[in-house]
Amino acid sequence: MPDMSAPRQRPQTMAEKILSRRGEQAVYAGDLAVVEVDQVMVVDSIAQSFIERMERDLNARPKYPERVSIVIDHVAPASTVSVAQAQKEAREYAAKTGVQLFDVGRGICHQVLMEEGLAKPGWIVLGSDSHSTTYGAVAAFGSGMGATDIALAAASGKTWLRVPDSVKVNLSGELRPGVSAKDVALEMIRVLGADGATYQSVEIHAGDRFTRGERMTLANLCVEAGAKAGLVVPGGEILTAYGYDVPAWVYPDEGATYVQEITIDLSTLNPRMSAPSEVDNVHDVSELRDSLRGLKVDQVFIGTCTNGRLEDLHEAAAVLRGRRVAPGTRLLVIPASSQVMEQALLDGTLLTLQQAGAVLGTPGCGPCMGRHQGVLAPGEVCVSTSNRNFIGRMGDKDARIYLASPAVAAATAVKGEIALPDDVREAVGA
Numbered sequence: 562m563p564d565m566s567a568p569r570q571r572p573q574t575m576a577e578k579i580l581s582r583r584g585e586q587a588v589y590a591g592d593l594a595v596v597e598v599d600q601v602m603v604v605d606s607i608a609q610s611f612i613e614r615m616e617r618d619l620n621a622r623p624k625y626p627e628r629v630s631i632v633i634d635h636v637a638p639a640s641t642v643s644v645a646q647a648q649k650e651a652r653e654y655a656a657k658t659g660v661q662l663f664d665v666g667r668g669i670c671h672q673v674l675m676e677e678g679l680a681k682p683g684w685i686v687l688g689s690d691s692h693s694t695t696y697g698a699v700a701a702f703g704s705g706m707g708a709t710d711i712a713l714a715a716a717s718g719k720t721w722l723r724v725p726d727s728v729k730v731n732l733s734g735e736l737r738p739g740v741s742a743k744d745v746a747l748e749m750i751r752v753l754g755a756d757g758a759t760y761q762s763v764e765i766h767a768g769d770r771f772t773r774g775e776r777m778t779l780a781n782l783c784v785e786a787g788a789k790a791g792l793v794v795p796g797g798e799i800l801t802a803y804g805y806d807v808p809a810w811v812y813p814d815e816g817a818t819y820v821q822e823i824t825i826d827l828s829t830l831n832p833r834m835s836a837p838s839e840v841d842n843v844h845d846v847s848e849l850r851d852s853l854r855g856l857k858v859d860q861v862f863i864g865t866c867t868n869g870r871l872e873d874l875h876e877a878a879a880v881l882r883g884r885r886v887a888p889g890t891r892l893l894v895i896p897a898s899s900q901v902m903e904q905a906l907l908d909g910t911l912l913t914l915q916q917a918g919a920v921l922g923t924p925g926c927g928p929c930m931g932r933h934q935g936v937l938a939p940g941e942v943c944v945s946t947s948n949r950n951f952i953g954r955m956g957d958k959d960a961r962i963y964l965a966s967p968a969v970a971a972a973t974a975v976k977g978e979i980a981l982p983d984d985v986r987e988a989v990g991a
């Protein structure tokens with residue numbers, strides 16, 4: 562029998578902190594927590610089942626419509642009549658219930674919620690999408706759930722979950738030029754392993770390094786280690802500079818309990834690439850470039866909730882400026898949101914990319930999960946800035962996907978083979 566009289570005030574991890582604050586009592590890893598949910602997000606692909614659960618199974622309306630968002634992003638604009646029908650139903654449901662709707666072209670759910678201020682430090686944000694860990698970039702407990710749990714949260718304003726164990730990820734040293742947050746994220750997944758943090762909260766101690774967008778890249782990839790949440794501890798004035806109010810209680814306590822702890826020395830990191838067909842199959846780009854010399858890259862995709870932000874497009878444009886995409890290679894660039902697109906239009910980035918031969922697409926998920934806009938044929942090779950390279954992810958099961966940073970993707974587009982930005986600069990004698 563546990564000693565129920567013992568005081569339970571122990572140092573807490575960030576996940577324990579947030580789940581305690583939004584519940585009725587202090588909770589620790591392993592406890593069952595019933596918590597208030599600050600935002601519930603539903604994506605187009607799941608909207609039909611969500612609506613069915615709400616109306617048929619629960620016979621309920623959203624308790625707080627302003628805390629529910631539907632985003633039409635995964636297959637946008639619609640690709641088939643049945644997709645169009647599902648999206649029509651989602652629009653009608655939003656009009657009827659008053660939940661917020663972000664329609665075709667507004668962008669990828671996670672980017673949109675962040676831009677709309679629908680994820681804040683200390684909040685609990687549930688999404689019907691596995692990459693909802695992304696909200697951890699701003700110290701929100703973001704987590705993906707299925708249609709049933711999402712519907713229950715929308716109907717009741719609450720959810721219940723087992724408080725996850727936490728893994729502590731320490732980042733030390735400084736990145737060398739040309740190495741990005743994506744490389745850190747891929748390295749983190751390699752070290753943790755594809756299921757190395759299953760149902761755990763990955764708590765990333767990054768100090769005051771990294772922009773909000775870079776923190777999104779780090780938190781986004783956490784789910785590729787199986788994580789329930791990915792929380793980047795706010796350091797220095799990083800989040801306040803973006804206008805967030807960071808409550809003091811959100812920080813993890815000294816002496817909190819972690820089930821694993823890893824340290825990544827950023828100063829030794831090279832540009833990294835995940836080879837087919839698991840995200841944790843991570844190598845140096847230079848190693849893959851050398852061993853795969855002559856391998857034609859058919860498609861390069863720059864975009865997604867991992868790397869489709871303005872800073873990512875800037876990284877790509879810096880490599881592509883004044884250069885051309887290699888003959889026989891397609892370069893698809895899809896901004897993560899309408900705001901990103903607008904800024905990239907205004908500052909000339911999209912012109913640079915277009916002049917280099919890029920094909921620009923509607924803000925949204927694009928071909929990330931192989932539903933439209935860039936599906937791969939058998940035998941084709943793609944280098945993508947996304948987060949998943951599983952068999953069949955972007956189309957045919959015999960297509961191969963390599964994951965990398967926007968700069969490496971851009972250099973690869975110029976070369977038509979896996980390349981580093983320096984290879985491209987040398988090639989034209991720049």
Ligand SMILES: CC(C)[C@H](C(=O)O)[C@@H](O)C(=O)O
Binds near residue numbers: 635689930
């Ligand atoms: C469609 C959606 C449910 C899915 C997810 O959960 O992640 C998709 O976004 C993905 O990246 O595979």
Ligand code: SF4
Binds near residue numbers: 635670690866926947
């Ligand atoms: S961009 Fe890709 S990973 Fe992100 S939500 Fe869309 S399909 Fe999922």
